[in-house]
Amino acid sequence: MDKTIANLLTALAKASEVVIFTGAGLSADSGIPTFRDGATGLWANIDPEEVASIEGFRKAPEKVWAWHEAMRALFAKVRPNAGHEGIAALESLLPDARVTVITQNIDGLHQASGSTRVIEIHGSALRIRCHRHCGFVDPWQAGQSAPRQCPSCGALARPDVVWFGEALDEDVFSLAAEAAFDADIFFTVGTSAIIQPAASLPMAAKEYGALLVEINPHQTPFSEHANYSIRAGASEFFPALRKALAEE
Numbered sequence: 510m511d512k513t514i515a516n517l518l519t520a521l522a523k524a525s526e527v528v529i530f531t532g533a534g535l536s537a538d539s540g541i542p543t544f545r546d547g548a549t550g551l552w553a554n555i556d557p558e559e560v561a562s563i564e565g566f567r568k569a570p571e572k573v574w575a576w577h578e579a580m581r582a583l584f585a586k587v588r589p590n591a592g593h594e595g596i597a598a599l600e601s602l603l604p605d606a607r608v609t610v611i612t613q614n615i616d617g618l619h620q621a622s623g624s625t626r627v628i629e630i631h632g633s634a635l636r637i638r639c640h641r642h643c644g645f646v647d648p649w650q651a652g653q654s655a656p657r658q659c660p661s662c663g664a665l666a667r668p669d670v671v672w673f674g675e676a677l678d679e680d681v682f683s684l685a686a687e688a689a690f691d692a693d694i695f696f697t698v699g700t701s702a703i704i705q706p707a708a709s710l711p712m713a714a715k716e717y718g719a720l721l722v723e724i725n726p727h728q729t730p731f732s733e734h735a736n737y738s739i740r741a742g743a744s745e746f747f748p749a750l751r752k753a754l755a756e757e
């Protein structure tokens with residue numbers, strides 16, 4: 510990894526747009542189970558269709574709210590790990606670059622670790638919004654496990670996350686796509702790269718000229734396209750990069 514980090518330092522020194530695209534693997538080291546790593550923790554004994562889909566919400570909003578409150582409570586207990594912290598540190602270590610995080614995670618851990626430019630393409634479990642999109646958005650109140658109504662229009666409120674089968678918010682995704690097009694270096698971190706349209710971002714970045722760097726202990730569909738595919742956990746790689754940048 511040392512040689513790769515040396516090459517990355519050279520590329521980072523010239524970069525004005527640095528993008529870090531993250532998925533569930535980044536938060537795994539904080540103790541948040543990933544959906545595809547097996548039915549553990551939050552995902553044990555539940556049907557995703559019931560608790561994380563629009564059909565499930567229409568049929569039984571109280572089940573959906575209760576499950577999301579359990580998820581929010583888990584997120585409130587966990588802390589950012591060295592991967593999140595290393596990513597946040599890039600902002601001060603690369604003062605001449607703009608550092609943008611695009612995340613598929615809904616746990617708020619990038620903001621908790623200090624990253625200031627975070628595009629949450631799958632929303633955030635720390636917020637609710639009006640189901641009818643009337644404009645109401647609010648922080649999730651701890652302990653609120655029964656469905657709340659939208660105070661503006663009276664419709665039901667819902668978690669501000671993108672559920673299975675739902676389309677992404679177009680404005681948010683456009684911001685992410687623009688960041689990918691502008692990127693000089695695009696890191697893809699802890700994502701299996703199989704959920705579209707999120708998974709199109711790394712290849713779009715590469716087509717528009719970015720150096721593509723993958724951080725994942727396992728091979729993914731991106732590995733063969735990446736300029737560097739680094740077989741390491743995020744909480745191992747980013748502290749190493751941070752240290753090398755600080756020593757420069």
Ligand code: APR
Nearest residue numbers: 532533534543544545613699700701702704725727742743
């Ligand atoms: N560091 C980096 N990568 C890791 C680590 C780690 N410590 N641990 C696991 N990984 C990798 C796994 O090898 C896998 O490739 O993280 C990836 C996690 O993949 P997924 O569980 O598929 O997560 P993600 O890609 O974020 O899923 C995308 O699907 O579940 C839906 O909407 C949800 O946003 C999510 C989307």
